[in-house]
Amino acid sequence: MSNLAPGKSVDGSPRGIERYYRLHARIYDATRWSFLFGRRNLSACIAANRQPRRILEVGCGTGTNLRALCRHFPDAEIIGVDLSADMLGVARKNLQHMTRPPKLVQRAYNESLQDNDPFDLVVFSYALSMFNPGWEHAIEIARHDLAANGIIAVVDFHHSRFPWFRNWMGVNHVRMDAHLLPLLEQHFTAEQCQVNAAYGGLWHWFRFIGTPRQDPRKNLATNSPYGETVPQP
Ligand SMILES: C[S@@+](CC[C@H](N)C(=O)[O-])C[C@H]1O[C@@H](n2cnc3c(N)ncnc32)[C@H](O)[C@@H]1O
Numbered sequence: 001m002s003n004l005a006p007g008k009s010v011d012g013s014p015r016g017i018e019r020y021y022r023l024h025a026r027i028y029d030a031t032r033w034s035f036l037f038g039r040r041n042l043s044a045c046i047a048a049n050r051q052p053r054r055i056l057e058v059g060c061g062t063g064t065n066l067r068a069l070c071r072h073f074p075d076a077e078i079i080g081v082d083l084s085a086d087m088l089g090v091a092r093k094n095l096q097h098m099t100r101p102p103k104l105v106q107r108a109y110n111e112s113l114q115d116n117d118p119f120d121l122v123v124f125s126y127a128l129s130m131f132n133p134g135w136e137h138a139i140e141i142a143r144h145d146l147a148a149n150g151i152i153a154v155v156d157f158h159h160s161r162f163p164w165f166r167n168w169m170g171v172n173h174v175r176m177d178a179h180l181l182p183l184l185e186q187h188f189t190a191e192q193c194q195v196n197a198a199y200g201g202l203w204h205w206f207r208f209i210g211t212p213r214q215d216p217r218k219n220l221a222t223n224s225p226y227g228e229t230v231p232q233p
Contacts (some may be wrong), residue, residue, distance in 0.1 A: 010079045012132040014083045014108045025086035038155040038207045043068035052120035056111045059127025063091030066102045078102035118147040124154045127173045153209045160203035
């Protein structure tokens with residue numbers, strides 16, 4: 001486990017995250033492409049099998065995925081939620097030329113966003129690893145917000161075997177303890193689950209695409225049933 005769990009050593013509250021992105025929103029798009037792997041073809045991968053009608057991206061940030069979602073699903077109703085006004089400000093600019101720009105909502109994802117009209121697709125891209133505390137609750141809300149035949153698509157940091165790197169990511173509000181995949185697998189049946197190495201194994205990131213389980217499972221084995229072993233801390 002990480003020596004430095006965000007929430008204890010850095011301010012992981014919504015106010016702490018907002019303060020962090022007040023500065024980082026300005027440099028986010030220029031810097032993050034070099035390490036937020038797996039985002040580029042996420043929408044295309046979903047579009048190969050599905051045509052969701054209502055889409056939610058949680059922690060949409062500057063709108064990189066929202067743009068791709070708009071391109072692949074031009075007829076869908078698309079909503080992005082994020083607690084950072086600064087990140088949403090950049091997103092608004094990035095999306096202003098879209099024919100049908102997504103709706104942007106500023107708030108923490110700590111309660112349901114669907115009002116009797118569930119989403120067909122919920123996307124988390126490098127968001128859940130920053131929900132410290134709150135990642136378990138966010139996964140449960142997403143399950144509630146999804147239609148029974150909907151899909152969740154998550155791309156995020158998984159783990160690093162280097163404590164100094166986990167600590168550094170903790171300073172940046174990111175928890176990298178291989179903690180997300182087991183809970184995702186409890187709540188969702190995976191259609192795709194891949195763990196990939198970045199920069200020669202400095203860290204691993206994952207992509208998980210799944211459908212809601214009717215009966216969430218408890219105490220799953222730590223090996224992915226999709227032929228790829230999930231590296232343990
Ligand atoms: C690393 S950025 C990812 C942005 C975007 N999804 C991407 O892939 O580029 C994480 C985003 O999650 C947002 N965030 C963090 N905690 C949140 C919460 N509890 N509710 C909603 N958004 C949150 C942050 O403000 C930030 O914009």
